[in-house]
Amino acid sequence: MLHRLEVKILDPRLGRDFPLPEYATQGSAGLDLRAMLDEPLDLAPGAAELLPTGMAVHIAEPGVAGMILPRSGLGHRHGIVLGNLVGLIDSDYQGPLMVSCWNRGDAPFRIAVGERIAQLVLVPVLRAEFALVDDFDASERGAGGFGHSGTH
Numbered sequence: 001m002l003h004r005l006e007v008k009i010l011d012p013r014l015g016r017d018f019p020l021p022e023y024a025t026q027g028s029a030g031l032d033l034r035a036m037l038d039e040p041l042d043l044a045p046g047a048a049e050l051l052p053t054g055m056a057v058h059i060a061e062p063g064v065a066g067m068i069l070p071r072s073g074l075g076h077r078h079g080i081v082l083g084n085l086v087g088l089i090d091s092d093y094q095g096p097l098m099v100s101c102w103n104r105g106d107a108p109f110r111i112a113v114g115e116r117i118a119q120l121v122l123v124p125v126l127r128a129e130f131a132l133v134d135d136f137d138a139s140e141r142g143a144g145g146f147g148h149s150g151t152h
């Protein structure tokens with residue numbers, strides 16, 4: 001399903017020297033976000049840096065959110081994941097889209113200017129309307145959790 005996403009280009013190199021984020025295939029869920037750096041960045045093991053993507057988005061619809069997720073290849077092979085593990089983009093956020101890049105690996109990693117470092121996924125959101133109750137209707141699980149159902 002398509003969602004009309006308002007995008008503001010904040011870095012003029014985006015869409016000129018580097019392609020705008022796009023879906024790689026018809027079935028891709030994620031739009032790859034680029035690190036719009038002035039120069040390559042050496043990310044030391046353990047370091048996290050907030051990187052600009054060169055763009056802002058306004059999702060506008062409260063029933064939709066953005067999630068910034070790591071790219072599998074970078075995360076698995078190089079330990080380049082997100083400092084906040086997952087980035088959540090509120091539908092009313094209009095500021096610059098930022099990516100917290102964390103090198104959880106044990107070797108330095110060089111991020112190139114314009115490198116695709118993370119991906120943006122739009123997801124449906126249900127917002128909670130609290131109904132205060134004294135008791136819940138009994139469920140099969142009840143309060144059992146945290147491994148209560150075993151491992152096999």
Ligand SMILES: O=c1ccn([C@H]2C[C@H](O)[C@@H](COP(=O)(O)OP(=O)(O)OP(=O)(O)O)O2)c(=O)[nH]1
Pocket residue numbers: 068084086087088089090091093096097098099100
């Ligand atoms: O990886 C991220 C995570 C968040 N944001 C922006 C969009 C989001 O809507 C806003 C706030 O994020 P969040 O609510 O997760 O952070 P917070 O620490 O609770 O900040 P705030 O008090 O502004 O809500 O920051 C990003 O650009 N990149």
Ligand SMILES: [Mg+2]
Pocket residue numbers: none
């Ligand atoms: Mg918040």
